[in-house]
Amino acid sequence: MILRGAIVFLSLMLSLCAVARAELRVAQQGVAVSPRLDVGRHSAILELMGSWSGRDWGGVVLNADGTGTYTDTFGSGPGQMRFGRTSDHSYKGTWWESDQRLGTFAFELSLDGQTITGAWTPDPSSTIGSKTGGAILWTRN
16 A cells, blocks of 8 residues: 555656656747646736726726727727736736727736736827827726
């Protein structure tokens, strides 16, 4: 019985070592890991999931797949966004309403998970709206 437990333990340790070596190779090669396999990144985006609201953005909906929408646009439909985690509680992404209004943003989730703060910047090619960007302040609905 003890021998069997030792064999199982040794097998588990060898498997963990193989995974660690594979992750190291991926990191050294600069290969992006699939978000489906990156549990930490996925769970971090889950903390953003839901409905938010804020000045200049209207109603904001953030999804678990790193996409979202917002209602305060210069067009007829909702604006779109795509974002990803950059560090603990920090995210960066792009937003767009049309080929005439698009840009980038970066934001942080408060420790209590109820507020998002950050900044947005329009792309130089944007011909509608502010040319300088502004602050982001979204509160959870």
